[in-house]
Amino acid sequence: MKRNLEHIKYKEDTKTLAKFAKALGHPTRIAILKHLEKQSCCFTGDLVDVFPLAQSTISQHLKELKNVGLIQGELKPPKIKYCINQTNWKIAKSLFQQFFD
Amino acid sequence: MKRNLEHIKYKEDTKTLAKFAKALGHPTRIAILKHLEKQSCCFTGDLVDVFPLAQSTISQHLKELKNVGLIQGELKPPKIKYCINQTNWKIAKSLFQQFFD
DNA sequence: AAAACCAATCGTATTTTTACGATAAGAAAT
DNA sequence: ATTTCTTATCGTAAAAATACGATTGGTTTT
Numbered sequence: 001m002k003r004n005l006e007h008i009k010y011k012e013d014t015k016t017l018a019k020f021a022k023a024l025g026h027p028t029r030i031a032i033l034k035h036l037e038k039q040s041c042c043f044t045g046d047l048v049d050v051f052p053l054a055q056s057t058i059s060q061h062l063k064e065l066k067n068v069g070l071i072q073g074e075l076k077p078p079k080i081k082y083c084i085n086q087t088n089w090k091i092a093k094s095l096f097q098q099f100f101d
Numbered sequence: 102m103k104r105n106l107e108h109i110k111y112k113e114d115t116k117t118l119a120k121f122a123k124a125l126g127h128p129t130r131i132a133i134l135k136h137l138e139k140q141s142c143c144f145t146g147d148l149v150d151v152f153p154l155a156q157s158t159i160s161q162h163l164k165e166l167k168n169v170g171l172i173q174g175e176l177k178p179p180k181i182k183y184c185i186n187q188t189n190w191k192i193a194k195s196l197f198q199q200f201f202d
Numbered sequence: 203a204a205a206a207c208c209a210a211t212c213g214t215a216t217t218t219t220t221a222c223g224a225t226a227a228g229a230a231a232t
Numbered sequence: 233a234t235t236t237c238t239t240a241t242c243g244t245a246a247a248a249a250t251a252c253g254a255t256t257g258g259t260t261t262t
Contacts (some may be wrong), residue, residue: 003131008153009130015133022126025113026250027119029200034115044209052109057251059210064249078208078259093201099131100194101138127220145239145261158221160240165219178229207256213253218249225242232235 011053017099020092023068029061033084041083043076073079121193124169129154130162134185137172142184144177161195 010018025028032047039046047058062082065071067086074081111119125131133148136192140147145163149156166172170189175182 008129010132014128018126018128018131021122021131026124026127027115028109028250030115030119030122031111034200045207047140048209054252055209056211056253058251062149063152063210078206080209096197096201100190100197100199143206146237149239154238155222157223157241160224164240179236181239203262205237205260207260208258210257213242213254214252216252218247220235220245220247222244222246223239223242228238230235230237 013095016091017095019068020070023070025062026061028058029065031072032058032065033081034086036077036082041081043079043080043081114196117192117195121167121196123170124165126170127162128167133159133162133166134171137183137185144180144182146180154179180184 025032028051031051035047035050036042044055044058044062046057047062051058062071062073066073069085070092071082072085076082125134129152132152136148136151137143145156145159148159148163152159163172163174167174170186171193172183173186175184
């Protein structure tokens with residue numbers, strides 16, 4: 001963006017929905033979430049085995065999903081166990097639901 | 102992306118869902134679609150009045166929504182009437198639905 | 203105490219996205 | 233025929249996203 005257009009006032013729901021959608025806007029992140037849904041939980045290393053991507057790249061995608069609150073990490077030294085954040089998952093679900101009618 | 106990683110094989114549904122999500126990943130585009138849902142249809146100019154964005158920017162967002170098939174444009178010279186593409190809308194809806202369970 | 207393990211972060215390169223103004227293209231009105 | 237209206241497209245600039253390798257930090261194992 002060339003200019004600062006953050007003064008555009010969108011409704012809160014619109015912004016939140018866009019934020020979730022953006023996080024889902026990459027096939028790797030969709031695949032990670034599908035994996036988490038099936039497995040219920042998993043470690044970063046599991047994903048590095050599943051996807052032909054560098055560890056740092058996977059970590060980056062996980063961070064993004066964590067930042068929008070769709071997943072959460074629990075320390076299980078020396079690993080980190082990632083799960084879906086059920087609270088926010090439900091929020092996202094209902095936002096998409098009502099968006100599509 | 103530094104390297105060509107298009108050889109990563111994602112399932113078709115995963116790619117399609119990510120594509121739709123990406124298109125929804127901007128508040129302006131969410132707002133445009135909400136507007137279209139309410140109005141059922143509208144012209145580019147209407148949107149230019151609603152959003153404090155340049156006409157070319159609105160046009161660009163519309164193009165993106167059209168490219169993923171969420172909307173379609175009908176020539177009503179000298180205007181263009183945009184509507185939601187119901188067929189693809191339903192596909193997107195069901196993909197999100199089954200994704201969220 | 204040292205080595206090994208796991209995952210985040212840093213630095214960086216490339217590509218894509220987002221926004222704008224200016225221009226072009228088409229039809230309608232004058 | 234010229235002007236007006238509407239929208240797409242072009243060119244461009246700035247920012248964000250995507251990917252990688254290398255490094256760092258924290259545990260655990262040896």
